[in-house]
Amino acid sequence: MLEGKIIKFYRESKGMTQKDLGDGICSNTHLSKIERGLTEVSKELIDLLSKRLEIDLKAEIESYDKLELLLNSWHEAIILRFDSKAKLLKEQLEEIPLLHLPNLYHQYLLILSKFYLSINEADKTIPIIAEIENQLEPSPYNTNMLLHIKGILQLHKGNYNNAITILKKIDLSYYNNPEFYYHLAVAYHSIKSRTLSYYYANKALQFFTDARSFPRIIDSEMLMLIQVEQDDFYNPETTLSYKRLIEMAENYGLKHQRFNIIHNYAYYQLRHGYFTEASELFKKALESQSPLSEFYLGSLEGYLNALSQQGETSQETLLEIAKKGLKLAKKNKDKLFIHLFRLHLYKLQHSEGEYFHYLETKAYPYINETGMTLITEHYQVQLFDYYMEKGDIEKANKFAIPLVEKHRRVNMFV
Template identity: 50%
Template sequence: MIQGKIIKFYRELQGLRQADLGNEICSSTHVSKIERGITEVSQETIELLAKRLRIDMKEEINTYLSLDLLLKEWHESIILKLNSKATSIKTKLEGIMLLKIPDFYRAYTLVLTRYYLLIGESTYAKSLIEEMNSWDELSVYDQNMLYHIKGKFYLDYQNEYSLAISYLKKINLTYYHNPEYYYDLACAYMCMNSSILAYHYANKALQFFSSKNSFNRILETEMLMLIQVEQEEIFDTKDSGYPRLIEMADSLGLTDQKAKLLHNYAYQQFRNGSYEKAFEHYSQSLILRDASHPHYIVTLEGYLNAATKLGLQSQTELLIVAREGLSLAKSLDDTMYLHYFQLHVNKIEGLKERYYHYLESVAYPFFKEMGYGLATETYEIKLFDYYLEKGDGERANQFTLSIVNRFRKNNELV
């Protein structure tokens, strides 16, 4: 009985005993049975108990009946990245006391955590994840949603891609009807430098977002697939699909997606040696990004790479950018970008020996341990070249084995 659950919730909230609530209305035993929904009760008794609790029972019942749909609508808006709608629903929910009732508390906490992950409030999300880790007897749906939340947290805010994948791969769509997680898997595999799996899961996500007519998520997913295709050495950059997607994002007013597209287009141009164009697009992306969001620091590092290559800015100007990135990395507790920007500082200041000492003893071991494929491969080659240049073949050869092993194949050639 809904009335019984509501009465129990507000009684406990107000610190009343059952005898206090039932005084001159009914016995404490009767109150107990009402709260457990195991007895018939007159409307008059319900109204008297509600009056003592200073609540409008009809209004509370209507709220109770609407909460499940409202939470589902909130989750849907987060999945489709309708940020304004998600924020509006959150504001509406904040004043509803019944969310603390056991029927809704867990669902509310799970979706609230997703919301914090959406808007970049990783500290709040981490706190809620720690609380949820202590929950007992989760429903199958809640357990799968928690896997998704942990996967997103470790992917988007901790850069622990292997751990993110381990959580995301536990998800069972039979119980958790949210194929959106394919997109997160694709991102994680892309970060692990596994382009085939990244494309595979991005294609699955695209089918889901297309069925939802979610243009912003379709755009994001197409961009992810584009990265896998256009990073191939045989790809002709003149055929790039980025200008088309950037134009689409601009016409649809999708600022966040446009920023991501500009960033990735800049990265593609940088890899192909078009440093001026890379610098231009990194600069445009930075303007669109919020400096407090974790994505800002990623674009800032790309901007600094392009600016350094071009040599258009003074050492002082470059150091200001590098130290801004270092400060942001520390505030975000982002170890990966802390290492990147510390390397930038050493390089800009011309501290070659310090640069390679830090790289070999601190940064490179971290990248290798965390499974950051692209960074590991890049810095192995840098360290190999450095020691070869110094004439230290023995130290150089320490980095050749892992490079060679990645290209070993089980062929049957004589």
């Protein structure tokens, strides 16, 4: 009985015992049954208990119903990336005392975790998950939502294989949120599984299109485009697709999506040797982000890479950018970019021996362990070439064998 839950909540929040509340109204035993919903109770008795608690029970029941609706709306706003609405709903929810009723509060904590992940404050999610796991009612919906949250958290940590393992356990028959397909697509993209990434991004796109969420439509389309444009040849159609997505993001005022598209377009130009165009795009991406943003480092590293390849920027300027990147990466405790900017510094200082020693002993083991396939394979080739030039066949094979094993095919040829 909802009335009993509300009475118990306000009694405990006011520091009253059952004897304090029931004195002269009903026995402790009867009050205990009311609070647990084990007995019918007259309106007169409820009115007396409400008066002593100084609450309007009818208004509190309406508040409870409103809370359930607000929680659902908040979760939907987070899923569809209606960021302003999500922040507003969070503020409204936290002003309602009944939010701390256990069943509502557990739901609030689950959604709060997703909220922090959506605004890239993953560190705030970790203690919430620990609290949830100790208290959460093991319903199928809650269990699957918690899997989704843990999967996204693994993505933020760069543990892509772990993310896939967790996200693949989600059962949509209990957790009707196909948004998780997008996170699966990101994870598969990160381990260079293009077909599966495209497949799940397309499933996510269908969901976001039905929901008319333009931010997530752009996210999904961009992810699909990245899978298609991974081929070695430069395709003018891909350039047009990027420009169309940038225009869409600008028309809808989607700053975050615009940044992501420009950043990925810059990498497309960089990979195909258009270094001037790439550096200009990376510079534009940097100008739209705060240096404190977790995305800033990626664009700064890309900008440095493009300028270095272009060969028209002074070594002094390049060193300044590399040192700035390393300082920011240390401040953000971002291990990947600490490694990448250190490698840039060694290369700019022409310290080949230190570069490859650091790559082999520090950077490569970390990158390989986190499952970043594209970067791992890049450095496997670098280390293979280096040791082949040195005549150290044994060490060269150490880095060649994983590539051979991965691309080995069983064919019925003679």
